[in-house]
Structure formats: C-alpha cells, structure tokens
Amino acid sequence: MDSFKNVTSIVTPLDKVNVDTDQIVPKQFLKLIQKSGFGKFLFFDWRYDENENKKPDFVLNDSKYDGSKILVTGDNFGCGSSREHAVWALLDYGFSVIIAPSFADIFFSNCFKNGILPISLDEKTVEKLQQETRPIEVDLEKQTIKTLSEEISFEIDPHKKKILLEGLDDIAQTLQYEDEITEFEKNSKIPSVL
Amino acid sequence: MNIVEKILARASGKSKVSPDDVVFANVDKVMMHDVSGPGVIKVFDKLQKQGISVDKLWDSTKVWVAEDHFVPSAEKVSAENIVKLSNFTKRYGIEKHFKYGMGQYGICHTISHEEAMVMPGDVYVGGDSHTNTTGALGAFACGLGHTDVAYVLLNGKIWFKVPETFYFKLNGKLPDHVMAKDFILKIIGDIGTDGGAYRTMQFGGSGIDEMSVQSRLTMCNMTTEAGAKNGIVEPDQKVFDYLTRRGATNLNLIKGDSDAEYEKIFEYEGSELEPVVAKPFSPENISVVREAPSVELDKCYIGSCTGAKYEDLEAAAKILKGRKVKIRTEILPAAISIYQRAMENGLLKIFLDAGVTVGPPTCGACCGAHMGVLAKDEICISTTNRNFPGRMGHIESQTYLSSPLVAAASAVTGKITDPRDLK
Incomplete structure (x- = not known):
C-alpha cells in the first residue's frame, strides 16, 4: 500500500445520508475482483441512466469536480454490505479522503486497509465543508484540514494514523511485531470459558 | 463482564476487558463465500507478490466456505468464481466447503446454524456483513472486509475494540401474529440505521427466553441494519438442544455475570408489538x-x-x-x-x-x-x-x-x- 500523502483538492459534496455500499458499487460488479478499474462503477446507478449515458444532475458528472480527491458526505456513510469493492471503487476513482459525520463500521475499517483516510467531523463542520468551493488541504501528520479561512483539527486513532502514513497494511504491520506476538503466544494462558 | 466482554477476554487471554479496550483475539471460526472468497484470493495473490508466504493457512479446520450469492452460477463470471473457490479449498485442504449440487449447501449464515459450524462462546468472523446472525447461538459473530478475512486466514487472530453494549429486553412473549422480524424492524425504526453503530446489540428478557433459536437468529441478523458490530443472545437450553441435534458436542453455555454492565437498556412489552413493514x-x-x-x-x-x-x-x-x-x-x-x-x-x-x-x-x-x-x-x-x-x-x-x-x-x-x- 502507498503511504498517505497530504491531499490538497477541491471537495466533491455528496449531500446524502446512509449511503450504502449497494449505491457505492451495485451488485452486478461484485463478481469482478481486480482491485483496479472499479472507479468506473462508482455510484453507477446514480451516475448513469439505463443506456449508460451520464445523468447531468449527479455531482460526479459535473466537470467542476473533476480531479477532486476529497468526498464530503452525510451520516453513516458506507452502511450495508461488507463488500470491500466499495473502497476499491472510491480509491480507483481518485478519492483518498472521505469526510462525514459518521461511518459504518466495516466500511471504516476497509478504508484503512486500502489507504483511504475517513474523517468524522460534527455535522455543522461537514455542512460547511460541503459548501467550500476552493481547494482545501488535509494534513494527516498534523491532523488538520485547512480551508482558506480556517484550520479544523480532526481525531484519528494513532495506530490507524501510522498505518496510513507508513503505507502498512495489517499483515505487514503484524510482521513487524512477530517477536512480540510469539512472546505473547508463549506466555498467554487462555482460561477456559466459564 | 457481560457475555461479549467475557468471550473477548477469553479469546485474548485476559482476565478482564472493558468497552473501548483493544484486544488481539484468537478466532475460533472464519467463513468466506463466493463474493468475499475471490476477493480474499486476490489479497493472497498480492501478498505473494510482496514476498509474504501464503503457503499455509493458520488452521484449515477452522475455515469454512459457502456458495450462496451467485449460485447456481448465474452466468460465466460467477461460474469462474466458483471454480476459483474450489481450487482454493482444495489447495489449502479446507474440508468444510458447502458446494451446490453436492448435498447440503445454502446461505452462509443459515449453514452456520444448520450445520452447527459455530459454538456458544466462539469468536466467529466472516466475509459478509450479516455474519452477526450467528450471535444468536451465543457467539461473538461479526463481519469483516476481504483484507481482514485474508489476515485471519493467515494469522488466526484479529484486533477488536471491545464494543459498548445496548441491551434490548423483551417482556413477555410475542403475540402469534407478530414475529421476531417485526420486533427487530421496530427496534431499527426506533434507534435508526446507525443507532447501534460500533455496539453490541444484546437481546434478553422473558420474551427472548420464549423465542425459538430461529427467531433469535432473525433478531441478530438485522443488527447489521442498525449498524451494530454484532448481535448476541445468551445461550440457553434451546441453543444446546438446537446444536446437539445437529451433531455438536462439548457445548459451553457461557453467560454474562450478574453484575454485567450495559451502556443502555431498552425495554419492550411483547403484547404491545404489532406486525410492521x-x-x-x-x-x-x-x-x-x-x-x-x-x-x-x-x-x-x-x-x-x-x-x-x-x-x-x-x-x-x-x-x-x-x-x-x-x-x-x-x-x-x-x-x-x-x-x-x-x-x-x-x-x-x-x-x-x-x-x-x-x-x-x-x-x-x-x-x-x-x-x-x-x-x-x-x-x-x-x-x-x-x-x-x-x-x-x-x-x-x-x-x-x-x-x-x-x-x-x-x-x-x-x-x-x-x-x-x-x-
């Protein structure tokens, strides 16, 4: 996994709550397993009509958001099916930061496995960022989001921060601690369940 | 400790855990299916390219595989995925692969209880969000993404943050025209699709005691729709009988302590519930x-x-x-x-x-x-x-x-x- 670099980009506002992974990648694409190329299926049913023509009123089809790396969206983003394809599609499309008031659990965890930074902020701040038309800068090291007018800080678990900054996946991460794990295994006496 | 805390403490070799502790838990069973399996295989391929050995699983007897989403093969891509899955289970010697057209097979969460694949007190993870279902047998059961499943297949363990628990107490049995499905939908309506986010949803009370194991499975299944980490019911004689009839032995009916703590308790009266959509x-x-x-x-x-x-x-x-x-x-x-x-x-x-x-x-x-x-x-x-x-x-x-x-x-x-x- 590539290490996470600071991101400066305009934001793509997706003003919807409870966006589920069926919307992020519809089921017909689940059979495919290459990790790259999923970007074209991202939000497929929202982006394209039945003849696969772009729907002009959907935000991703508005050229002013071309090249955006930051998606700013509503509460409980990524709920529903555990499909990791959802994260692959967002990443392949070009998003590396997702900002929302909250995320669904499995989706949140899948983001870190693939190098996407999910940031939870309070609803008011998220609404404000959705209206931001100028580029913003996300600095993971400092845990800040800079707009032209202010600096917003965000929380992240230190372990997850390290994973992204160093581009480790969990397996690589664990291999770093092989000795400690062996030690843990040797010493742990696992009591039987009462 | 409540039942989930006890299971996670046991699985991580600790005498006590509390909500928000991060534990490194040994996994008892792991499942993948014809959508998550090919994703896991892809992760294995990538690891191999990075020079990480994928020659051996941690324990192939603790892995089981279902064919359910696109079977009988819906078209040629899903047919190829089934072949991939079969090659994978053959290569690693995974015997519990429920294949369509060869006797028992079905939806993974149904196989988990019909075939007694998961026991009370187990830490059970699967590459599907409705893995929560099997918490009805008294296991800590939750869904994972493909990368996490691959990790468990190789290492046999995974990190969890011990969840807070919401306890849903049902007083009195449901009327005949009301099913567990009505009750769980009512709860989701009350707390919302993120109302249980990152939490355990535990069900208990006299109404749950009266409920069949299959009804409890319905309850735990849809904790996913409330955003919960897992759903669980303390196992009782009904679970014991259900699993024993399906060939299970050495069951351990783990329960929470009498002074177990819950973040919040919700109470419902069975007689007041109605059919809902x-x-x-x-x-x-x-x-x-x-x-x-x-x-x-x-x-x-x-x-x-x-x-x-x-x-x-x-x-x-x-x-x-x-x-x-x-x-x-x-x-x-x-x-x-x-x-x-x-x-x-x-x-x-x-x-x-x-x-x-x-x-x-x-x-x-x-x-x-x-x-x-x-x-x-x-x-x-x-x-x-x-x-x-x-x-x-x-x-x-x-x-x-x-x-x-x-x-x-x-x-x-x-x-x-x-x-x-x-x-």
Missing part, C-alpha cells in the same frame, strides 16, 4: 402494517438468511395453505436441509398448490443478483433485510421488508396485509 428505501422507515400505504404489489419474495429458515417457511405455509397467491411469489429455502424438511412435511406442496415458484437456496434476488430481480417501478414485499434503492434490482424498484406472515398474507391479497385481516 419497512417502507422503501431504508430499514428504519417503519410503518405498522395496518397503517401502511395501500400500494399494488407486483411481487412477493420469501427468501434470504433473514426470512427463509424453516420456521419462516412454516409461517408462510400457515397462511398459504388452501389459498392462492394473487401476485408473483417466490420461496427460496435458505439451505438444502430446510428444503428437504419442507418437502418431507408437506410445505412444498402447499406452496406449489398456492401457485408459488419454489427456487433453490441462494442469496438470489435479496442482493439483486438473480432469481427474480425487480424491474423498473416494480413493488415487492420481501422477507429479506435491506431495501436500499436498487437492492433487489432496478434502482427505481421498491421493496417493503416484512415478516414471512405479512409477506404471505400480502401475496394472497396483492396489498400489504396484516395476517389478522386475511379472510
């Missing part, structure tokens, strides 16, 4: 059936891990016996063992006499894969667990989620119908 396009969009919109239904779908266990088919049969369906109706038993019992006990005849199409076990149209997906503007009543836009087919189709009793009654009238109002 979740209207499009969210499982939290709840209406009492008698106040539901009067829409002309096009289809009825009785299937999935949520709504096609044996008990669900029995409920549908109670309604459909001697009646005819007015709209297209499909019933897909969730596993071959259920299909067989339905045949032996005359349920299939009732369904066929009523005009129903009976299909093979599969996730099928629940996830919009195949076997009766919805066209534009079609409206379906379904015993499944999700009704997001396009979930069962066209983005402009609509799904109402209900219990099997309500679905079958609605199939008879063509409108959303309370089973008590059926003539």
Whole structure:
C-alpha cells in the first residue's frame, strides 16, 4: 500500500445520508475482483441512466469536480454490505479522503486497509465543508484540514494514523511485531470459558 | 463482564476487558463465500507478490466456505468464481466447503446454524456483513472486509475494540401474529440505521427466553441494519438442544455475570408489538402494517438468511395453505436441509398448490443478483433485510421488508396485509 500523502483538492459534496455500499458499487460488479478499474462503477446507478449515458444532475458528472480527491458526505456513510469493492471503487476513482459525520463500521475499517483516510467531523463542520468551493488541504501528520479561512483539527486513532502514513497494511504491520506476538503466544494462558 | 466482554477476554487471554479496550483475539471460526472468497484470493495473490508466504493457512479446520450469492452460477463470471473457490479449498485442504449440487449447501449464515459450524462462546468472523446472525447461538459473530478475512486466514487472530453494549429486553412473549422480524424492524425504526453503530446489540428478557433459536437468529441478523458490530443472545437450553441435534458436542453455555454492565437498556412489552413493514428505501422507515400505504404489489419474495429458515417457511405455509397467491411469489429455502424438511412435511406442496415458484437456496434476488430481480417501478414485499434503492434490482424498484406472515398474507391479497385481516 502507498503511504498517505497530504491531499490538497477541491471537495466533491455528496449531500446524502446512509449511503450504502449497494449505491457505492451495485451488485452486478461484485463478481469482478481486480482491485483496479472499479472507479468506473462508482455510484453507477446514480451516475448513469439505463443506456449508460451520464445523468447531468449527479455531482460526479459535473466537470467542476473533476480531479477532486476529497468526498464530503452525510451520516453513516458506507452502511450495508461488507463488500470491500466499495473502497476499491472510491480509491480507483481518485478519492483518498472521505469526510462525514459518521461511518459504518466495516466500511471504516476497509478504508484503512486500502489507504483511504475517513474523517468524522460534527455535522455543522461537514455542512460547511460541503459548501467550500476552493481547494482545501488535509494534513494527516498534523491532523488538520485547512480551508482558506480556517484550520479544523480532526481525531484519528494513532495506530490507524501510522498505518496510513507508513503505507502498512495489517499483515505487514503484524510482521513487524512477530517477536512480540510469539512472546505473547508463549506466555498467554487462555482460561477456559466459564 | 457481560457475555461479549467475557468471550473477548477469553479469546485474548485476559482476565478482564472493558468497552473501548483493544484486544488481539484468537478466532475460533472464519467463513468466506463466493463474493468475499475471490476477493480474499486476490489479497493472497498480492501478498505473494510482496514476498509474504501464503503457503499455509493458520488452521484449515477452522475455515469454512459457502456458495450462496451467485449460485447456481448465474452466468460465466460467477461460474469462474466458483471454480476459483474450489481450487482454493482444495489447495489449502479446507474440508468444510458447502458446494451446490453436492448435498447440503445454502446461505452462509443459515449453514452456520444448520450445520452447527459455530459454538456458544466462539469468536466467529466472516466475509459478509450479516455474519452477526450467528450471535444468536451465543457467539461473538461479526463481519469483516476481504483484507481482514485474508489476515485471519493467515494469522488466526484479529484486533477488536471491545464494543459498548445496548441491551434490548423483551417482556413477555410475542403475540402469534407478530414475529421476531417485526420486533427487530421496530427496534431499527426506533434507534435508526446507525443507532447501534460500533455496539453490541444484546437481546434478553422473558420474551427472548420464549423465542425459538430461529427467531433469535432473525433478531441478530438485522443488527447489521442498525449498524451494530454484532448481535448476541445468551445461550440457553434451546441453543444446546438446537446444536446437539445437529451433531455438536462439548457445548459451553457461557453467560454474562450478574453484575454485567450495559451502556443502555431498552425495554419492550411483547403484547404491545404489532406486525410492521419497512417502507422503501431504508430499514428504519417503519410503518405498522395496518397503517401502511395501500400500494399494488407486483411481487412477493420469501427468501434470504433473514426470512427463509424453516420456521419462516412454516409461517408462510400457515397462511398459504388452501389459498392462492394473487401476485408473483417466490420461496427460496435458505439451505438444502430446510428444503428437504419442507418437502418431507408437506410445505412444498402447499406452496406449489398456492401457485408459488419454489427456487433453490441462494442469496438470489435479496442482493439483486438473480432469481427474480425487480424491474423498473416494480413493488415487492420481501422477507429479506435491506431495501436500499436498487437492492433487489432496478434502482427505481421498491421493496417493503416484512415478516414471512405479512409477506404471505400480502401475496394472497396483492396489498400489504396484516395476517389478522386475511379472510
């Protein structure tokens, strides 16, 4: 996994709550397993009509958001099916930061496995960022989001921060601690369940 | 400690854990299926390219594999995925691979209890979000993404943050016309689709004690729709009997301590609950059936891990016996063992006499894969667990989620119908 670099980009506002992974990648694409190329299926049913023509009123089809790396969206983003394809599609499309008031659990965890930074902020701040038309800068090291007018800080678990900054996946991460794990295994006496 | 804390403490070799502790837990069972499996295989390929050995799994006897989403193979890509999955289980010597066309197979969450794959007190993870279902047997059961499943296959353990627990107490048994599905939908309506986020949803009280194991499975299945990490019921004699009948031995009926702590307790009176539906396009969009919109239904779908266990088919049969369906109706038993019992006990005849199409076990149209997906503007009543836009087919189709009793009654009238109002 590539290490996470600071991101400066305009934001793509997706003003919807409870966006589920069926919307992020519809089921017909689940059979495919290459990790790259999923970007074209991202939000497929929202982006394209039945003849696969772009729907002009959907935000991703508005050229002013071309090249955006930051998606700013509503509460409980990524709920529903555990499909990791959802994260692959967002990443392949070009998003590396997702900002929302909250995320669904499995989706949140899948983001870190693939190098996407999910940031939870309070609803008011998220609404404000959705209206931001100028580029913003996300600095993971400092845990800040800079707009032209202010600096917003965000929380992240230190372990997850390290994973992204160093581009480790969990397996690589664990291999770093092989000795400690062996030690843990040797010493742990696992009591039987009462 | 409550039951989840006790399971996670045991699995991580600690004497005590508390909510928000991060634990490195040994996994007892791991599952993948024909969608998550090929994803996991892809992760293995990538690891191998990075020089990480994937020659051996941590313990192939603790891994099991289901074929459910796109089977019997819906088209050539899914057929190839089944071949990949079969090559994988052969290569690693995984014996518990439930293959379609070779005896018992079915939806992974149904196989987990029909085949007693998971025991009370287990840490059980699977590459599917409804892995929560199996918490009804008293296990800590939750879903993972592909990368996490790959990690567990190689290492046999995984990190968890110990969740806070919401305790849902049901006082008194549910009335005959109300099913576990109505109760869990009511809860999701009350707390919202993120109301249980990152938490355990535990069910207890005299109403849950009275409930069958299969009904408890329905409850735990849809904790996923409330965003929960897992759902759980403390195992009792019913769980013991259920698993013992299916060949399990050495069961350990783990329970929480009497001074166990819960973040919040919610109480419900069984006698006050009513049949409900979740209207499009969210499982939290709840209406009492008698106040539901009067829409002309096009289809009825009785299937999935949520709504096609044996008990669900029995409920549908109670309604459909001697009646005819007015709209297209499909019933897909969730596993071959259920299909067989339905045949032996005359349920299939009732369904066929009523005009129903009976299909093979599969996730099928629940996830919009195949076997009766919805066209534009079609409206379906379904015993499944999700009704997001396009979930069962066209983005402009609509799904109402209900219990099997309500679905079958609605199939008879063509409108959303309370089973008590059926003539």
